[in-house]
Amino acid sequence: MRGLANRDLTAELALSLAASAAHVLGDAGALTSTSGRPLAVVGRDPRASGEFLEAAVVAGLASAGVDVLLAGVLPTPAIAYLTVAHGASLGVMLSASHNAMPDNGIKFFDSRGFKLSDSLEDQIEARLGEPWDRPLGDGVGRVRTLDSAASDYIGHALGVVHAPLTGLRVVVDCANGAASHVSPEALRRAGADVIAIHSSPDGLNINDGCGSTHMDDLRAAVVEHGADAGIAHDGDADRCLAVDASGDIVDGDQILAILALGDRDRGRLAGDTVVATVMSNLGFRLAMAGHGIIAIETAVGDRYVLEAMLEGGFTLGGEQSGHVVMLDHATTGDGLMTALALLSRMAETGRSLRELASVMNRLPQVLINVAGVDKSRLGESAEIRAVVGAVEAELGSTGRVLLRPSGTEPLVRVMVEAPTHETAQVSAEAIAAAVRASLALD
Numbered sequence: 001m002r003g004l005a006n007r008d009l010t011a012e013l014a015l016s017l018a019a020s021a022a023h024v025l026g027d028a029g030a031l032t033s034t035s036g037r038p039l040a041v042v043g044r045d046p047r048a049s050g051e052f053l054e055a056a057v058v059a060g061l062a063s064a065g066v067d068v069l070l071a072g073v074l075p076t077p078a079i080a081y082l083t084v085a086h087g088a089s090l091g092v093m094l095s096a097s098h099n100a101m102p103d104n105g106i107k108f109f110d111s112r113g114f115k116l117s118d119s120l121e122d123q124i125e126a127r128l129g130e131p132w133d134r135p136l137g138d139g140v141g142r143v144r145t146l147d148s149a150a151s152d153y154i155g156h157a158l159g160v161v162h163a164p165l166t167g168l169r170v171v172v173d174c175a176n177g178a179a180s181h182v183s184p185e186a187l188r189r190a191g192a193d194v195i196a197i198h199s200s201p202d203g204l205n206i207n208d209g210c211g212s213t214h215m216d217d218l219r220a221a222v223v224e225h226g227a228d229a230g231i232a233h234d235g236d237a238d239r240c241l242a243v244d245a246s247g248d249i250v251d252g253d254q255i256l257a258i259l260a261l262g263d264r265d266r267g268r269l270a271g272d273t274v275v276a277t278v279m280s281n282l283g284f285r286l287a288m289a290g291h292g293i294i295a296i297e298t299a300v301g302d303r304y305v306l307e308a309m310l311e312g313g314f315t316l317g318g319e320q321s322g323h324v325v326m327l328d329h330a331t332t333g334d335g336l337m338t339a340l341a342l343l344s345r346m347a348e349t350g351r352s353l354r355e356l357a358s359v360m361n362r363l364p365q366v367l368i369n370v371a372g373v374d375k376s377r378l379g380e381s382a383e384i385r386a387v388v389g390a391v392e393a394e395l396g397s398t399g400r401v402l403l404r405p406s407g408t409e410p411l412v413r414v415m416v417e418a419p420t421h422e423t424a425q426v427s428a429e430a431i432a433a434a435v436r437a438s439l440a441l442d
Contacts, residue, residue, distance in 0.1 A: 001017070002096050002103060002104070002106075003104075003105070004102055005047070005049030005053065005102060005103060005104035006049060009049075009053065009103075009104050009105065009106070011055070011056040013128075014053045014057050014094075014106060015056040015057070015059050016129060017057075017060065017106060017124065017128065018058075018059075018060030018061045018064070019064045020124045020125075020128050020130075021090065021108055022040075022060070022061055022064035022065070022066050022090075023127055024120060024123045025089065025110070025120070037065055037066065037139075037141060038065070038066045038067065038089040039067045039068075039086065039087065039089055040061050040067070040068050040069070040088055040089060040090050040091065040092060041068075041069045041071055041082045041083045041090075041091045041092070042054060042057055042058060042061070042091070042092045043070075043072065043073070043076075043079040043092075043093050043094070043178075044072075044093065044178075045073060045076075045094065045095040045177050045206060045235050046073050046176070046178065046180070046202075046203055046206060047095070047096070047101055047104055047203060047206055047235075048101070049102075050094045050095070050104060050203075051203075053104055054070075054094055057092055057094065057106070058070070058143055061092070061141055062141035062142070062143055063134060063140065064132075064134075064135070064141070065135040065141055066089070066141040067141045067142050068141055069082070069088065069145075069146040070144070070146060072145070073178055073180075073181075074149055074150060074178055075153075075178045075179050075182065075183075075237035075238060075335065076095055076107060076178070076332065077237070077330055077332050077333065077334035077335070077336070078149070078150075078153040078178075078182070079091045079092070079093045079109065080109045080114075080330070080331050080332045081156050082149060082152065082153065083109050083111065083113050084112065084331070085156070087111075088111065089111050090110060091108070092107070092108055092109075093106070094106060095178065095235060095236035096235065097234055097235055097236050097238065098175075098212065098234040098235055099235070101204055101205070101206050101207065101208065108121075108124075109332075113330075113332070114306070114331050114332070115303055115306075150181060150182055150185075154182050154185055154189065156329075157186050157336045157337050157340060158186060158189060158190060158340065159329060160326065160329050160340050160344065161190050161341075161344045162266070162344050163345075163348035165190045165340075165343050165344065165347050166191040166192075167191075167347075168191070168192045168193065168228045168343055168346065169192070169193040169195070169225065169226065169228050170192045170195070170229050171195045171196075171197060171218060171221045171222050171225060171227045171229075171230040171231070171243075172184055172187060172194060172195070172196050172231040173197050173198050173212075173215070173218040173221075173231065173232045174196060174197070174198055174201075174211070174233055174237075175198055175206060175207050175234055175235050175237075176198045176199070176200060176201040176202070176205040176206045176207070176208065176210060176211075177206045177207065177233060177234065177235035177236060177237060178236045178237050179233045179237035179335065180196075180198075182336065183196075183237065183335075183339070184196040184199060186336055186340065187231075187339070187340070187343070190340055190343070190344070191347075192343065195221065195225050197210070197217060197221055198211065198217065206235045207234065207235045211232055211233055212239055212240070212322055215232050215249060218230045218243050219247040219248075219249070222243050222244075222245065222247055223245075223246070223247045226245075227245065228245055228346070228352070228353065229242055229245065229346065229353045230244075231243075231339040231342075232322075233335045234322075234335070237335040237336060238332060238333040238334060238335055239252070239321055239323045239324075239335050240255065240322045240324065240336070240338035240342070241255075241321075241322040242255060242353060244352065244353040245353065245354065248354070250357045251281075251320055251362070252318055252319055252321050252324065253276070253281045253283070253284040253320045253360065254284075254359075254362065255318070255338060255342055256274060256316070257287050257288065257357075257359050258342060258357065258359065259326075259342065259345065260274040260288065260293055260316055261293075261359060262341075262345045262348070263316055264291070264293060268315065268328065269293070270313055270314050270315040270316075271294065271312065272292060272293050272294060273293065273294040273296060273312065273314050274293055274294070274296070274314070274317060274318075275295075275296045275298060275309050275312075275314055275317030275318075276298070276305070276318065276319070276320075277299065277300045277301070277304070277319050278297055278298070278300060278402055279300050279319065279320050279415065280295075280319070280320055281320065281360070281362050282417045283361045283363045284362075286360070286361070291359075296308055296312065296314070296317075300407065301319075302323045302325065302333050305317040305318065305319065305323070305325060306325055306327075306331075306332070309325060310327075314327070315327045318333070322335065322338070324338040363399065363417045363418065363419070363424075364417065364418055364419070364420055364421035364423075364424045365415065366415070366421070366427075366428040367414070367415045367428070368413075368429065368431075368432045369406070369409075369411045369412075370412045370413075370414060370435045370439075371409075371410065372411075372441055373411065373412055373435055373436060373439035373441060374439045374440075374441055375405035375406065375412050375439070377439055378403070378404075378405050378412055378435075381434075381438040381439065383434055383438045384434045384439075387431055387434040388401055388431055391416065391427045395416075395423075398418065398419050399416065399417045399418035399423070399424070400417050401415070401427070402416075403415075403431065403435075414431045414435065415428070
């Protein structure tokens with residue numbers, strides 16, 4: 001869950017959620033312990049609200065008889081990794097990812113390091129506030145700090161480096177978030193000359209005009225320092241975007257294409273297949289097809305990418321936003337690992353990031369978010385279907401239209417790709433106008 005900390009997400013709710021998660025996972029048989037009590041790993045990003053929410057989560061878990069390892073401020077993927085590495089029953093991460101500082105959120109991982117299924121999440125919600133028998137005496141959970149958490153995770157992340165980064169100068173924007181220590185340290189240990197910006201979190205400045213959603217500072221710093229590349233994380237560092245030496249952005253589609261070709265060349269791309277979402281640029285699909293790589297398409301969301309990867313036995317997938325999952329190394333999107341793998345590909349090939357990114361020709365893409373409409377009626381409008389059909393007929397095989405209700409906000413997303421930005425803009429505005437006219441709220 002995610003919301004405004006201390007209003008939507010309160011200490012009371014966090015405590016109840018943690019206790020409920022312990023009960024549900026225990027009933028599902030996911031909680032196992034060799035020491036008599038189950039174990040949880042708890043981490044957070046540096047938001048001020050994370051301090052009291054962490055205390056509440058720990059209280060809920062310990063009161064339900066779960067021992068707790070406090071990992072401190074670390075990226076979300078670090079908590080997934082540490083959950084598995086320490087044989088824990090579940091992991092809990094407190095973060096609102098790329099959202100502004102006043103928000104916070106809670107993410108659960110199971111004993112395998114995967115995010116919970118919709119079914120388990122529904123069960124946790126259903127059991128909130130129910131009466132339960134509380135353990136007493138030595139039945140309550142114990143809490144201790146995991147001092148090696150950061151170094152353990154850095155060592156694990158470095159496992160993706162197949163060529164040292166010696167000679168590469170890299171600027172990394174840590175978004176004043178969870179990766180502010182571990183990302184620069186890991187890049188230096190991999191051999192890079194590292195310049196870190198927005199790496200001084202104070203609890204209030206996370207994602208504030210920086211990171212993967214605000215890349216102007218990174219672009220300027222790369223050019224100013226004559227760097228070979230720039231890396232941008234979001235607040236919890238489960239994503240990575242990049243900047244080439246000229247200051248141009250390299251998005252998640254381009255990163256995924258670079259990594260797919262690298263894995264294929266090393267014989268590590270399972271089924272010569274990569275998994276992406278419907279939001280991935282048409283240029284990505286064309287590039288993969290041109291290199292004999294199959295691109296499987298899923299709904300938007302890293303959980304859907306992961307589901308397709310697990311179902312098909314694939315090892316690489318991701319989103320345009322920079323969430324990249326490398327199942328050979330991680331169970332969730334990992335911004336640090338993505339950065340290390342990308343830079344390692346540069347070192348391995350001796351090619352610049354711009355050269356590597358040129359593997360795909362990114363078609364102009366326009367996204368319009370249409371608010372103030374009833375997104376639940378999107379599939380009912382003949383008028384919208386007619387406008388979309390006309391645009392698709394005009395674009396033919398040179399572009400595409402994606403129209404979908406947002407999964408997290410009360411709006412409809414209109415996306416159009418076309419040979420030129422002007423064509424994409426005009427087409428997207430025509431569809432957006434039809435959506436407003438047909439679905440306007442009374």
